[in-house]
Amino acid sequence: MTAHHQPTAFTWTPWLRTLRDELVQDGGAHTVLLYGSRANGSEDQDSDCDIAAFAPREDTGRDTRVVDGVFLDVFVYPESVLLQQPATEFLKLRQSVVLVQRAQQADRFLQGLQALFAQGPPALPADEAHARRSWAWKMVARMERGDAEGHYRRAWLLTSLLEDYFALRGLWYEGPKKALQWLGEHDAATAAAMEAALSPGASQASIRHAVTCVAGAPPGASPHNAPREALP
Numbered sequence: 001m002t003a004h005h006q007p008t009a010f011t012w013t014p015w016l017r018t019l020r021d022e023l024v025q026d027g028g029a030h031t032v033l034l035y036g037s038r039a040n041g042s043e044d045q046d047s048d049c050d051i052a053a054f055a056p057r058e059d060t061g062r063d064t065r066v067v068d069g070v071f072l073d074v075f076v077y078p079e080s081v082l083l084q085q086p087a088t089e090f091l092k093l094r095q096s097v098v099l100v101q102r103a104q105q106a107d108r109f110l111q112g113l114q115a116l117f118a119q120g121p122p123a124l125p126a127d128e129a130h131a132r133r134s135w136a137w138k139m140v141a142r143m144e145r146g147d148a149e150g151h152y153r154r155a156w157l158l159t160s161l162l163e164d165y166f167a168l169r170g171l172w173y174e175g176p177k178k179a180l181q182w183l184g185e186h187d188a189a190t191a192a193a194m195e196a197a198l199s200p201g202a203s204q205a206s207i208r209h210a211v212t213c214v215a216g217a218p219p220g221a222s223p224h225n226a227p228r229e230a231l232p
Helices: 014-025 079-083 088-093 105-119 126-143 148-168 176-186 188-198 204-215
Strands: 031-035 049-055 061-063 070-078 097-100
Touching: 014 031, 014 049, 014 070, 014 097, 031 088, 031 105, 049 079, 049 088, 070 079, 079 105, 088 105, 097 105, 126 148, 126 204, 148 176, 148 188, 148 204, 176 188, 188 204
Parallel strands: 049 070
Antiparallel strands: 031 049, 031 097, 061 070
16 A cells, blocks of 8 residues: 655644544555545644545445544444446545545545546536526515425525536536635635525525526516516
């Protein structure tokens, strides 16, 4: 097994070395990847530690202990995953730090993930894109009831809206942290609308404005006569 060149943002800690050694010696893992904020240097005091390990096993295991005040989120995958064509579910590992590997298997796996990412996601069929836009406005109507179900649908809408922004534009969705950062860098208007809609106590007008930014005008509304929401 070999180590790997690490990015300058990455910092080894004693507990991380111990965790890696446990996975190798006790868990039989031969390849261990660190991904997420602790791999790219953007972590804060509340960040968890995201680890993907690969071992000779048939199923996927998970470890969510708390070590030295850090929440672990460790997945131990069958080693066969490293030898297969990379699947989209593993794109979260794309920019991992390799803590240890066997025979450059992790290097080849990560190269495959990078190639998959470069291809972009499959385009949404036109009817699916239309359905997502219509669904967003349907949730707006239901949240405005103001009852428990309406509040639930409001939360559901806000959770889905960010992911749908990327799906409707043929872009990979890489989780809320990266998605919101990308919006801030590439679509400031939608980023501001989402920030307002996601704020505690956001007005219905703010949420409707965010839906307009993501999904367009309500179904049946004229592009020239779509209602303008009064924002707080």
